[in-house]
Amino acid sequence: MFWKQRKPAASADPTEVTMSLGEHLEELRWRLARALIALVLSCLICIWPAKYLLQLIARPAMLALQRHSQPTDFLSTSPVETLLMYIKVVVTAGVVLAAPYILYQLWAFVASGLYAHExxxxxxxxxxxxxxxxxxxxxMYVFVLAVSLNFLVGFNTWLPLPHPVPTTYERWILGEPAPGVPTTQPVWDEVATLPIFLADPPDAPVGKSWINVAERRWKVRTPDGVLSRQLDKDGARGLVATHWKIGDYLSFFLIMMIGFGVAFQTPLVVLFLVGSGIVPIETLRKYRKIVILIIVILAGILAPPDFFSHVLLSIPMVGLFELGLLLAARNAAAPPADRDGRPESHEAS
Known part of the structure; x- marks a missing residue:
């Protein structure tokens, strides 16, 4: 049965395992079954907390949209888009939660085919x-995402709107009558005003309304609860209104998450290239400027297209590259027994 692991064949060397092709396939099936079961259980565990994770993901976008007086909610343009998006969040969280166990199963299968020093x-x-x-x-989440979203939303509002008042010629073309002249001027002392609060008053009676400046919303209390309407800052509207689809934003977030996670593997890539002898450390030092240029280009591919995100990814990648060089040099200067955990061998010729 698939949950029973086959025992490997005995070997003369206790540090090595000799297995036939059938035994390898049986072990692979056993490992994959365990990893799949762990993934399913992790996804089931993440169904309920995924909504709080989604709040955490959406918060930087909401703050950037609110700062530029844009709608802070997301669009769903199909009946199943929100459900599919939530499933994507659940599966992503499940993969992260089960990743240690899945990696262990993968490693347990691969390790039998490696040497001890490997x-x-x-x-x-x-x-x-x-x-x-x-x-x-x-x-990415703490330093880059908010800066990138703030720039992208701000760019939309930076594009100016055409003047909304038609000229005399445009009124004539459109057949619009000339605006009337007001006969009376308002007396401000007689105009009702709304109270302004930083937070909603807890004791507001039914029928009273107020403005929450922190949330930029006009609110009124009714017998069924509080109704609200978002307020736009006068002059803050741009040529393009920002109203993202929830699926598009989630895909944007996941791409940035994977891109920055992969970019931070730079020192390990340097250690692998130098430790395996593919690229000598002297070559990396000699062509350091070219390597840094390649890193900057890769950062431009992994980061969003705005300048700030590009810089915020390029700087740590260059720093991690230099850290990788230092670690590689230290590893090369260490005794042979400390480089990869393998003592120096002296085989008889």
């Missing part, structure tokens, strides 16, 4: 790789 090398770098990936995601 296994030690991977077990050293794998925890750092996971940590750097989550560090990249955290850096």
């Amino acid at each position: 296994r030690r090398f991977v077990t050293r770098l794998l925890p750092w790789s996971i940590g750097l990936f989550f560090a990249g995601v955290a850096f």
